[in-house]
Amino acid sequence: MSREIFDICIVGSGPAGLSAAVNAHVRRKKILLFSGESGLSKVNLSPRVDNYLGFPAINGNDLYQKFKEHVEEFKIPLVPQKVQTIGPMDSLFMLQARDTVYESKAVIIATGVAAQKLIRGEDAFVGRGISYCATCDGPLYQGKVVTVLDYTGEGAEESHFLADFCSKVYYVNMTKKSPAFKKTNIEVITGDPPEEITGGDTVSTLKTKSRTVDTDGVFIFRETYPPGELVPGMEIEGGSVKVNRKMETNIRGLYAAGDCAGKPYQVAKSVGEGQTAALNAVAYIDALELADT
Amino acid sequence: MSREIFDICIVGSGPAGLSAAVNAHVRRKKILLFSGESGLSKVNLSPRVDNYLGFPAINGNDLYQKFKEHVEEFKIPLVPQKVQTIGPMDSLFMLQARDTVYESKAVIIATGVAAQKLIRGEDAFVGRGISYCATCDGPLYQGKVVTVLDYTGEGAEESHFLADFCSKVYYVNMTKKSPAFKKTNIEVITGDPPEEITGGDTVSTLKTKSRTVDTDGVFIFRETYPPGELVPGMEIEGGSVKVNRKMETNIRGLYAAGDCAGKPYQVAKSVGEGQTAALNAVAYIDALELADT
Numbered sequence: 001m002s003r004e005i006f007d008i009c010i011v012g013s014g015p016a017g018l019s020a021a022v023n024a025h026v027r028r029k030k031i032l033l034f035s036g037e038s039g040l041s042k043v044n045l046s047p048r049v050d051n052y053l054g055f056p057a058i059n060g061n062d063l064y065q066k067f068k069e070h071v072e073e074f075k076i077p078l079v080p081q082k083v084q085t086i087g088p089m090d091s092l093f094m095l096q097a098r099d100t101v102y103e104s105k106a107v108i109i110a111t112g113v114a115a116q117k118l119i120r121g122e123d124a125f126v127g128r129g130i131s132y133c134a135t136c137d138g139p140l141y142q143g144k145v146v147t148v149l150d151y152t153g154e155g156a157e158e159s160h161f162l163a164d165f166c167s168k169v170y171y172v173n174m175t176k177k178s179p180a181f182k183k184t185n186i187e188v189i190t191g192d193p194p195e196e197i198t199g200g201d202t203v204s205t206l207k208t209k210s211r212t213v214d215t216d217g218v219f220i221f222r223e224t225y226p227p228g229e230l231v232p233g234m235e236i237e238g239g240s241v242k243v244n245r246k247m248e249t250n251i252r253g254l255y256a257a258g259d260c261a262g263k264p265y266q267v268a269k270s271v272g273e274g275q276t277a278a279l280n281a282v283a284y285i286d287a288l289e290l291a292d293t
Numbered sequence: 294m295s296r297e298i299f300d301i302c303i304v305g306s307g308p309a310g311l312s313a314a315v316n317a318h319v320r321r322k323k324i325l326l327f328s329g330e331s332g333l334s335k336v337n338l339s340p341r342v343d344n345y346l347g348f349p350a351i352n353g354n355d356l357y358q359k360f361k362e363h364v365e366e367f368k369i370p371l372v373p374q375k376v377q378t379i380g381p382m383d384s385l386f387m388l389q390a391r392d393t394v395y396e397s398k399a400v401i402i403a404t405g406v407a408a409q410k411l412i413r414g415e416d417a418f419v420g421r422g423i424s425y426c427a428t429c430d431g432p433l434y435q436g437k438v439v440t441v442l443d444y445t446g447e448g449a450e451e452s453h454f455l456a457d458f459c460s461k462v463y464y465v466n467m468t469k470k471s472p473a474f475k476k477t478n479i480e481v482i483t484g485d486p487p488e489e490i491t492g493g494d495t496v497s498t499l500k501t502k503s504r505t506v507d508t509d510g511v512f513i514f515r516e517t518y519p520p521g522e523l524v525p526g527m528e529i530e531g532g533s534v535k536v537n538r539k540m541e542t543n544i545r546g547l548y549a550a551g552d553c554a555g556k557p558y559q560v561a562k563s564v565g566e567g568q569t570a571a572l573n574a575v576a577y578i579d580a581l582e583l584a585d586t
Contacts (some may be wrong), residue, residue, distance in 0.1 A: 019346045019561055026344045026428060028457055051311045051319045051565045054347065054359040056366045067345040073349045135319060158578050166319055179583075210487070244539065245555065262538065264572045266310055270450045271346045272565015279428070286450050290472070 006030050008281050009095055011083045012231070014041035015267045016258025017065045018283075019274030020108045025074045026281045033071070034097060036082045042112060042259075043067075043267060045127040046136050052267045060136075064269070078137035083158025086231045088251050091199070091288070105288065106281040109230065109241060109249075112272060119149075119165070121158040121197035122220070129217050133265065134158040137237075141166050144216040147206050149194050153177055155221040159186055162219070170206075170213055237262065238262070242257045247277035255281050298396045299325050302388055304376045304523070305403035307334035308549025308560045311360045312567030313401045313574075314369045316433075320575045325397070326364070327390060328377045335405060336360075336560060337428050338420040345560045353429075356560070357519045381544050384581070398581065399574040402523065402534060402542075402549040403567060406558065409498050412442075414490035415513070422496025422510050426558065430510070434459050437509040440499050442487050445469055448514040452479055453510070461507055463499075482506075531555070536553040540570035548574050 013035035021033045046060030074100045081097040095102040131137040147170040148155045156179035163183040198208040235242040235250040240262035247255045255277035258270035299312035306328035314326045338499045339353030372390045374390040388395040424430035440463040441448045450474035456476040488502040528543040530534040548570035551563035
């Protein structure tokens with residue numbers, strides 16, 4: 001059996017991975033798209049996306065279906081497997097997925113960020129009162145009570161934003177900082193870790209160690225797992241894959257795009273980066289081929 | 294009359310500018326969007342866009358109309374004027390447009406790239422056989438004859454791509470390089486500058502100084518005007534506004550996005566960068582306000 005070598009393997013099928021696939025396909029490259037075991041994206045969970053240009057006020061799941069249809073229309077091969085490890089070998093990459101090894105000239109990592117779900121009840125209420133993005137979901141809570149759980153410090157600015165139109169914002173400070181809010185509808189809870197989220201159809205209360213707070217929504221800002229374990233030697237900076245403006249990592253032929261390449265964690269940013277990574281990977285492969293002649 | 298100070302002024306209403314506007318609006322900032330005198334974008338001219346995720350195979354003008362509708366649905370104020378100059382003053386920017394000066398805390402430049410139209414007939418055939426993007430329009434010329442006018446060197450790789458599915462590619466080399474093509478359907482024309490493009494409904498011939506070539510399409514790759522003249526002191530690199538991964542320029546509070554910030558010149562990349570620029574401008578303004586308290 002002859003070895004099959006792909007031009008570009010794309011790891012991850014969220015907005016960044018799908019955009020990379022569409023762009024590499026348009027440039028007539030031989031590609032494989034790994035979707036992981038579930039084939040789902042975080043976008044699925046967002047009740048409404050307002051800021052992906054061309055689709056005002058669309059449900060996250062509907063938007064993701066449009067993305068998938070685009071890829072299906074182009075008949076792009078999708079492998080429903082999780083890539084366990086990627087090894088740079090000479091001028092090729094070896095990708096290990098389940099019991100198969102794939103070989104590729106270039107690789108684009110678009111694995112997103114893994115949300116650590118730690119609070120009791122959090123998993124059950126995602127998309128039903130729990131959110132990880134105030135820009136995306138904040139406007140749904142106009143005139144309502146929300147709670148921000150801040151593990152990273154970014155929740156302070158987000159609370160400031162939410163307080164503009166929510167009736168009340170509880171700010172549960174799990175950081176070492178002490179932000180000073182001037183808005184009087186922000187109440188700071190310090191030294192009192194969150195323990196459980198409860199509700200009926202949607203979230204209704206947050207229990208901390210020492211009190212119970214009635215709330216319509218909970219926004220959680222938390223560090224994520226570092227993506228560095230996928231590729232030995234790939235440089236990480238501030239928890240994200242370190243890339244330049246061409247979405248190149250420190251390893252030649254290896255690109256990253258989307259949430260795994262840093263903030264903001266947003267659909268349009270991911271789609272744009274997927275495109276940039278793919279077109280630069282295409283140029284990289286073409287340069288290899290021209291050098292061969 | 295009291296001074297009116299905007300949070301974010303956005304200069305340019307192509308995909309990057311519109312995306313920045315949508316994102317700044319979602320974050321409830323007071324914005325102004327300058328569309329220039331024509332209000333048009335280069336996207337309008339593309340007969341087909343295949344690689345903006347969510348819209349497979351859409352006409353460029355139709356896609357741009359979807360973008361405009363998104364902005365109109367949000368009732369974002371649009372100023373149909375060209376910004377002549379932007380002056381950083383203390384912690385504010387002064388924007389001069391026609392006879393009015395606008396003040397803004399942050400500015401996003403999304404002015405695109407100015408295509409220098411130099412060859413006789415070029416202007417008349419844009420979108421009717423003349424293109425500036427092989428990725429976008431190349432697939433329309435399956436089995437046909439195309440001509441690449443290369444002033445920058447990027448036309449070599451593009452010719453390589455086009456030769457995969459066009460019957461013949463004339464490569465008019467206006468660079469100092471001598472690319473070696475292995476594909477036999479690429480014919481190199483050297484030392485023979487293009488002078489005129491002619492045709493009927495669409496392009497049919499290219500005249501160079503010494504010969505006339507029958508061609509169905511002409512792809513032009515050319516340096517563009519530097520965007521640096523808009524803002525004194527703004528750093529330029531390789532003809533583009535120099536930005537980091539946050540789309541920050543070298544001037545605090547000044548961001549750039551889209552084609553003016555560098556290649557690839559593509560819709561999704563521009564939309565993503567507009568989003569990143571807007572969200573970072575929002576964070577910049579919020580930090581200014583928190584510092585004020």
